[in-house]
Amino acid sequence: MVRELKTLSFWRAVLAEVFGTMLLVFSGISASIGNGNSSYPDQEVKVALAFGLAIAVLSQSITHVSGAHLNPAVSLGMLVSCQISVVRAMFYIVAQMLGAVLGSGVVLGVRPEAVDSLGLNKLNGVSLGQAFGIEFLLTLQMVLCFLATSDQRRQGVVGSGPLQWVSLWFWDISFTGCGINPARSFGPALVTLKFENHWVFWAGPLCGGAVAAVLYDFLLSPRGADFTARLKVWCHGLEALVGESEPLLEGEGGESAQK
Template identity: 45%
Template sequence: MLKDLCSGAFLRAVLAEFLGTFIFVLFGLGSALAWPSALPTILQISLAFGLAIGTLVQVIGHVSGAHLNPAVTLAFLVGSQISLIKSIFYILAQMIGAVAGAGLLYELTPSEVRGNLAINSINEDTSPGQAVAVELFITMQLVLCVLGTTDSRRTDNIGTPALSIGLSVTLGHLLGIYFTGCSMNPARSFGPAVIMGLYSYHWVFWVGPMCGAIFGSLIYNYLLVPPLKSPLDRLSILQGSFDPEHEREREEHRKQSVELNSFHKSMEKV
């Protein structure tokens, strides 16, 4: 495990999560600022967040998986698709990247425009419980989309995962902005909250998305598409000791055994 932590691939993946979240927060929050001559529309903000995610998934998806969201990382952890230590480093990188992105936007933006830096806040007609429920469901649909479009077991035409995930983020915003300003991403909420020092109902934007991620992962990985890996293999992934090369060799051996058995049965019929 220590060897993996010091590997170039691991460090590049963590750096990609930092840089990706930094850019996502910078562009996403920037689209929601209230310029005097042009107030942002809900469609503009939704598309900005969605296009930012879609672009970044395309850029760094092959480096780190482009989680860019502690909730997505948690979903992969619950599904035994990432090690515990990597998930910790990913979430730390995402949170630091979000703070850096919000901090840079704060410095670049005129004081009369920055406002509260697009901090997530609960609508005055929405209760904390309703806010948590909305964040739960919009994050759950995002997690289901991410897991479905990146599932290596699929053999059908899945289109472009980057576009699908970007549209899923846009969809969440089109609903969530009315209730909570739409987080779906604790790092997105954490960055501006730290810079502005405002934490009113901040727990909502952790509890809702994280619960939504857990539910989404359980639904996809254990109800809709049960895992092929054994419990021992899943434990190895969580511990960071899983060898993908060994898994590929074993899968290839399994396929050869199935083909050989089919051949023997066909010969017996002859």
């Protein structure tokens, strides 16, 4: 685990998650609060497209750097799927939370004086149990789509996952404001210091992401149950399994990477 922290590519990936999540939250929240007629159906279309297209653009920009998780539920799903190490998952989640706070802070600073909202996720006429179920099921679908479209074992055209996720926002905006991303929910909550029922927007998505990974890896498209290989990935990252090396921060002439 310590060795992964010494690679420059790791810190580039962490920075990409901070920057990417900041832009995602800024774009999505700006769309959700920038229209006075928020009670009309066109608002839901605009917000759903804003989030979906923002993720599509960011995926093209940083997937090769960090994988473009931009969501703690996705990072947890990738961890359960044994495609990233424990330490990478932890740093990614912290980076995503930091990016969400920065993005929310920027929106707070540039929003018009007449707007007093910050796109806070809240329950709209549903109970806590219903909200948990909605967040769980929609995040499960989203992470399942992420795992499937990013699966390098697949052949042929796999489509655009981010654009397919737009349907999730269409469905959920009216009920919970469509969390399905704990970082996106955390940013506005911290900036406004409003954490009422906030646990729902962590518990639902994280449980959904973990279950999606189990379903995909062990039932739908099994990767195998080699515990030793999985332990190597959890401890040292996927590179430990495929045998790739990464120069340490000391330079390529320094100590060679050990796997």
